[in-house]
Amino acid sequence: MEIIDVFPLLSGIVALISASLLAYYVKKKPAGTEKMKEISSYIYKGALTFLNEEYKIISVFVIVVAVLLLILSRFTDIPWQTSIAFLVGALFSALAGNIGMRIATTANARAAEASKEGIQKGLTIAFSSGAVMGLSVVGLGIVGLSIFYLIYGIDSANILFGFGFGASSIALFARVGGGIYTKSADVGADLVGKVEAGIPEDDPRNPAVIADNVGDNVGDVAGMGADLFESYVDSIISGMSLGIILSFSYGHVYPLLIAALGIVSSIAAMIFVKAKNPYTALRNGLFGSAIIFAILSALLTYWLLKDMSPYYAILAGLVDGIIIGLSTEYFTSHQRRPARIIAEASQTGAATNILEGMSVGMFSTLIPIISTAVAMVIAYEFANFYGVALAAVGMLSTLGMSLATDCYGPVADNAAGISEMADLGEEIRRRTEELDAVGNTTAAMGKGFAIGSAAITALALIFTFVSKVNQLNLRADIALTNPYLVAGLFIGAMLPFIFSALTLGAVGRTAERMVNEVRRQFRELKILEGKGKPDYESCIRIATRGALREMVLPSLLAVIVPVIVGIWRIEALIGLLAGATATGFLLAIFLANAGGAWDNAKKYIEEGHLGGKGSDAHKAAVIGDTVGDPCKDTSGPSLNILIKLMSIVSLVFLPLFASLHL
């Protein structure tokens, strides 16, 4: 064993230690008044209740799959350690989500309290808690991968597909279940509270308000974290695997080393997260980490390989990620043309608002798709399929930093909510809202980044799958003239539509139950008349139960369909994966950006343009925003998981397919 073999593990340990120190720093801070503590503890408990309930269902699924893998390992070439890796992957992903949720729901009141001393203090708390999540994800990810690598060496590549599958499973439930939870709470709270009763957002009299705040954490912290944990480990695993299959020099460990440098760069760049303007601070952190990483990985590549080709593939991915982030920012920001066009279309009513939003969302696919196609071709030219995997690793390398800025968002959002609910006064509210506004921008960029990384990771996994198929001499005819492959392509392309139909419908159904409950409480408890107190917990229960019930069908679909198709025909499965990745990518961008743009068109009007709050244009824009909510926070993000999960499931079960088709 060389020192470089241990370096990834060390970097992971450093990440986890840094996360602990930051968590300690955040927890030490004062949590404010009793009222603030009370609200924060409601959110904290609500979040943990949901997580615990969710884990119960997931553990059934995880245990069944683990046993199944163990049984299959007796009859096929699936290594028995796959089952163990699957369990560890699921456990680590759940652990990262749990840590992130705990710190985020701990930090919200503290960020609001710190804002009393100034906006920068608030920023520091919120960002630090985001960094705890970011570093936990990359730390646990690389530690998990390294342990298997150190024990099994080159053989670990095959075993680790199980690790990726475990991570995917958690991500699936977190994104789908979390997405349904957050948006049914949000839509329910808004439709009755804001629209019907006319009380402001985050008004403590609204019984769904705590569920809504819990939802922000469930969706944007635990969901986003699990999503990117999956992309992160999957990209590294496909890189290791392809490096070995295609016999690249140091191919088995180079992707791990690159990821380790990314961790170092992320930690180092955290000192840049300081500026008068919170947006500038976060942007400095993001670009700082990318630049440090680009330099360090160039040096490592030159020192280790003497051949810079793989490095250019990494760079292609890194640049692609930045382009996608900027494109997302352009298409969703309330300071840019697209959101303003939607705002203007609101003047002729909700219908034109919706149509313009759909048009913007569809058009916004242009740059990410072309950029990713170009990055893929460049990466391939430099290092074949291995290059495509490295592009994914490169894009995700500085995840410690980018996830920190993502998870900053919901903390700032909650902080603003607490300021409102605990009556901290106009000035504090303004400060936390400014933090929140920046959070919305970084969240939109984060979403684009999550989609892009999912797409390129899925591509890397597909190429890994095809390479393994060739290695096994399965002789599948994967020409685009094979009608089975084309049939698979069509059905694969359809799956994201079906998946989105299910998740959109799920939000609708759960939100309807929430609406009825909130209406009931207003009516029976006479809350608005100042007589009764809202029953937060029954709303939390509705969101929790709805999310858990509704997440099962789409989740099982995502796991079972590729297995069935693979048992039928390998070519059809390859077509299926390619089709699903293409439309999954497109539909995810469309839904996320249309949703973001609708949201910010409304914000633009609320700033006082086109008649401002209460105008007809505003009412139309509120409808657009409500349509956009589940698009951008439930259906869109769930597609990220769908495309990665189906590919990793195919890889895990490939030995089974091989035993049937050889």
Next chain:
Amino acid sequence: MEIIDVFPLLSGIVALISASLLAYYVKKKPAGTEKMKEISSYIYKGALTFLNEEYKIISVFVIVVAVLLLILSRFTDIPWQTSIAFLVGALFSALAGNIGMRIATTANARAAEASKEGIQKGLTIAFSSGAVMGLSVVGLGIVGLSIFYLIYGIDSANILFGFGFGASSIALFARVGGGIYTKSADVGADLVGKVEAGIPEDDPRNPAVIADNVGDNVGDVAGMGADLFESYVDSIISGMSLGIILSFSYGHVYPLLIAALGIVSSIAAMIFVKAKNPYTALRNGLFGSAIIFAILSALLTYWLLKDMSPYYAILAGLVDGIIIGLSTEYFTSHQRRPARIIAEASQTGAATNILEGMSVGMFSTLIPIISTAVAMVIAYEFANFYGVALAAVGMLSTLGMSLATDCYGPVADNAAGISEMADLGEEIRRRTEELDAVGNTTAAMGKGFAIGSAAITALALIFTFVSKVNQLNLRADIALTNPYLVAGLFIGAMLPFIFSALTLGAVGRTAERMVNEVRRQFRELKILEGKGKPDYESCIRIATRGALREMVLPSLLAVIVPVIVGIWRIEALIGLLAGATATGFLLAIFLANAGGAWDNAKKYIEEGHLGGKGSDAHKAAVIGDTVGDPCKDTSGPSLNILIKLMSIVSLVFLPLFASLHL
């Protein structure tokens, strides 16, 4: 020359003679009161104005392309006759559209007048005028193809790609331009008339009402006709071409013969279009023609080939078409669950209405995609790629009948409009509205059918393209592992999104101009106060100009992109075509069915459910309907053309690509 070589031409001539007789029959009927004649002549003139303006722009495009093809034929292996075939294809398609528009706008008042004697009389007029269109399309289509076939024999297959390209060009402008026209007029008329001024639909005081009625003809007659003319000839051309390349017995003429039998079956089945209930009458015609065709083509196949394999491929396509039609009917009908769920969701507002509609539309992709994938695989198993082309021919064989039922719709719609505008009284209005309601159902089924036939035709064209590439020994690596092909696939999959973004945006912009003009007329001319008369022509001008201006960019995109990509790399082009076909198919179904379901959810409420007209649920449903309008009538149908056009363009320019890549 054998007798079977002449039979297709003869069947085409019979179709054209039948169309002439039916047209004479319709024209002979009385057109009603002076008022009715006046309104009808407004619509007639408005429609022809638009067509003439459109033809001016199209002729520039057609002449430029024809000259370009002639020049290219000097330097590449593109036969010089391609240019001639291109001109004839464009001319015949335009002619069919022109005939259809003239008869439809002639028949509308006559159908209203005939309804005075009974609903069945009205049905006969409206259906007969639809049959004129249907028979003109198939008659001109097969006559055009036959002439080239009789002159050039087997060589005609290559030349006829030009014919298909010509037909595609007209279809492109007709669908895109016509779609923008019809929906900007419709949305404009509704937003100001129905929503703002509170006057009923088709109220003659609304200045946009004539433009709206013209639009129905422009979109649903000329647009639909050109779309299906293209599918019809393209499927036959690809069948002839693949039959020759793959050396099937009688492969060069069998597709033409099958099409000829379809014409005979369509004409024969027209006697079945009689029943108390208009819906039953039309359905009898559709199923009758399919059954006659199935029998006749079985006999022909047995007599001519002694091998039934190609017949099963045809049958697969025929059944696929029926399944798609029925699935569309289910997902859009106001008597079925999906539309009702949307109606119920309207009770919690426009946002939930929109979300539920999106969910229904996305889910409705399931059956058409799986059915088409299965049909393709079956057809391939029986007769290779040739089978796929035959499946398309089979699906489109009875187009004479199915297009007759499609074009019946706008005539009935106009008849209902004229009854309202000319004050024909409650009873006549009720009868024409019943005819219109049936027309809505057949129109929805027709849309599904048009999409399905476009998808399978595009597939047949892609397989033709790949077969030609192999024949030319271009040795393109079309494995799904070729990153250039995957890049092409991604970019191709993106094009329908961009195309839809442009067309949705175009409707929005033109509708906005229309809204402002109608508001201006109401204000300045004091129409609602009974003082001034509406200026219909200025609204017609706005719709015409808007449509013509906005159709150019998306149209050029569809033609130029495949040529550029083909010049770059053949593999990328093949990926592009496959990706565009997959998402084009999906997005077209999503947009068409969501739009149809929104429309009928509104109708369901208007029937008196959930509070009926004027309720909050109804207001929400009107918003959904307005969103759905351009989805189902502009963007969705335009995608049919996009996917076919890009494939036929690729086939026409293949010799150019070959000369660059060999």
